Amino acid sequence: MSSAKMTTTSYAVLGLLAIKPWTTHELVQQVNFSLRRIWPRAQSKLYEEPKKLVALGYAEDQEEWIGRRRRTRYTITESGRDALRAWLSVPGDGPSLEFEQLLKIDFSDSGSKDDILTNLAATLEWVQRENEENLVAGRAYLAGKGSFPERAALNLIGGRFLTDFYAMVADWAVWATKIVETWPEDPRGVPLDLAEQRAALRVAERIADLAAGVPASEHDAAS
Amino acid sequence: MSSAKMTTTSYAVLGLLAIKPWTTHELVQQVNFSLRRIWPRAQSKLYEEPKKLVALGYAEDQEEWIGRRRRTRYTITESGRDALRAWLSVPGDGPSLEFEQLLKIDFSDSGSKDDILTNLAATLEWVQRENEENLVAGRAYLAGKGSFPERAALNLIGGRFLTDFYAMVADWAVWATKIVETWPEDPRGVPLDLAEQRAALRVAERIADLAAGVPASEHDAAS
DNA sequence: TTCTTCATGTAATTAGTTACATGATTGA
DNA sequence: TCAATCATGTAACTAATTACATGAAGAA
Numbered sequence: 001m002s003s004a005k006m007t008t009t010s011y012a013v014l015g016l017l018a019i020k021p022w023t024t025h026e027l028v029q030q031v032n033f034s035l036r037r038i039w040p041r042a043q044s045k046l047y048e049e050p051k052k053l054v055a056l057g058y059a060e061d062q063e064e065w066i067g068r069r070r071r072t073r074y075t076i077t078e079s080g081r082d083a084l085r086a087w088l089s090v091p092g093d094g095p096s097l098e099f100e101q102l103l104k105i106d107f108s109d110s111g112s113k114d115d116i117l118t119n120l121a122a123t124l125e126w127v128q129r130e131n132e133e134n135l136v137a138g139r140a141y142l143a144g145k146g147s148f149p150e151r152a153a154l155n156l157i158g159g160r161f162l163t164d165f166y167a168m169v170a171d172w173a174v175w176a177t178k179i180v181e182t183w184p185e186d187p188r189g190v191p192l193d194l195a196e197q198r199a200a201l202r203v204a205e206r207i208a209d210l211a212a213g214v215p216a217s218e219h220d221a222a223s
Numbered sequence: 224m225s226s227a228k229m230t231t232t233s234y235a236v237l238g239l240l241a242i243k244p245w246t247t248h249e250l251v252q253q254v255n256f257s258l259r260r261i262w263p264r265a266q267s268k269l270y271e272e273p274k275k276l277v278a279l280g281y282a283e284d285q286e287e288w289i290g291r292r293r294r295t296r297y298t299i300t301e302s303g304r305d306a307l308r309a310w311l312s313v314p315g316d317g318p319s320l321e322f323e324q325l326l327k328i329d330f331s332d333s334g335s336k337d338d339i340l341t342n343l344a345a346t347l348e349w350v351q352r353e354n355e356e357n358l359v360a361g362r363a364y365l366a367g368k369g370s371f372p373e374r375a376a377l378n379l380i381g382g383r384f385l386t387d388f389y390a391m392v393a394d395w396a397v398w399a400t401k402i403v404e405t406w407p408e409d410p411r412g413v414p415l416d417l418a419e420q421r422a423a424l425r426v427a428e429r430i431a432d433l434a435a436g437v438p439a440s441e442h443d444a445a446s
Numbered sequence: 447t448t449c450t451t452c453a454t455g456t457a458a459t460t461a462g463t464t465a466c467a468t469g470a471t472t473g474a
Numbered sequence: 475t476c477a478a479t480c481a482t483g484t485a486a487c488t489a490a491t492t493a494c495a496t497g498a499a500g501a502a
Contacts, residue, residue, distance in 0.1 A: 105381065107241065127430060151332055154413070204358045270455060
């Protein structure tokens with residue numbers, strides 16, 4: 001029992017181990033395939049974390065030999081399952097976003113209209129790329145061929161979040177492109193589109209009501 | 224001219240300096256108020272980065288004295304504006320998401336139905352909190368009282384992204400809560416809701432078409 | 447006048463990434 | 475049989491965070 005501290009990344013790996021035992025390489029594949037979308041981490045981290053779990057008694061490592069080559073398979077322990085359960089019951093942090101393309105768009109009054117359009121196009125390409133795997137996985141589940149079928153219902157919850165996120169990003173990029181295309185070359189001092197500003201405000205007000213538990217109908221009546 | 228390397232965070236600060244000169248404290252305020260939503264960084268980083276910009280000749284620092292207390296105001300240089308312009312014209316990275324609450328939900332077959340509902344509730348609270356400032360800023364612009372009015376049109380582009388993101392997250396959390404409420408206490412082996420799976424797939428297919436430039440009407444006709 | 451909050455930083459630590467190294471397997 | 479790629483790691487580095495320190499201003 002070392003004193004190494006469990007981070008969210010440690011628990012992410014522990015959570016994967018709770019599904020089944022994996023070799024490090026399989027862990028890397030699985031993270032690249034799906035987990036990276038909500039918890040992106042470099043490969044080297046995924047070689048590191050399981051060792052920590054073993055040191056803490058949350059996992060066991062078995063050596064396997066492929067020809068002359070060693071690999072390690074990790075299995076969760078009962079104590080690991082307890083730790084995971086405890087972690088799951090504490091509410092986590094809200095979503096945190098890093099969006100460099102939008103950062104550049106936001107500063108484009110120091111640049112050009114083209115910079116904005118280029119970045120919006122890059123965003124659309126990004127969505128298409130990311131959505132691809134989503135589509136494949138979704139179709140597989142419908143065909144009854146998804147991986148971990150016992151987790152299908154749970155997967156739908158998370159999968160729907162990602163799909164909705166991609167849809168939202170794509171719709172936004174298309175909308176923004178249309179608007180910016182009407183702008184002059186120099187994006188400085190473009191007048192504010194009041195109708196669009198009002199539309200955005202209405203969306204924000206609907207969220208406030210929704211989160212506060214106000215039914216949509218009441219809001220409609222009030223406005 | 225030191226050899227310190229410019230990171231995205233450096234350019235984020237440089238981009239702020241392009242708007243106007245700021246003291247470090249003002250930079251921290253501004254980032255807490257808005258920039259953190261798309262590029263979250265700790266306060267100490269914001270004390271560090273401007274020094275690097277000065278070392279690179281991208282900014283100048285002026286000492287000011289408030290009583291016996293020193294503070295530093297940073298101003299962008301022409302060379303800094305050039306560097307920013309160059310950076311803006313290179314397409315940035317797509318959005319990167321970290322979402323611990325969803326991570327916990329995703330592993331909840333090792334936990335309980337309650338864990339899921341608790342995390343979804345936490346997500347809704349997070350949205351409400353984040354959306355609050357968005358609402359304030361949006362209303363201010365409509366009233367013609369927004370900060371940096373010359374940036375209003377540009378701000379609407381980024382502001383709309385955030386609003387749509389919050390709306391998407393809130394709608395998803397409400398949807399997921401309704402579904403999970405019908406589940407038994409133990410979320411393992413819950414059967415897949417095929418209608419919902421199909422609905423998700425349709426959304427994913429619409430994105431693929433959208434990004435590929437297929438008009439909505441064609442897709443409707445095809446399906 | 448004392449307590450709290452605002453303001454300006456620095457220091458210590460760490461989580462994470464990038465780059466490297468090397469063996470095994472596949473296929474042209 | 476040679477090149478490319480898959481697989482398994484380690485080492486070096488750095489970006490970023492957390493914690494700490496201290497002075498000034500405002501409130502009670």
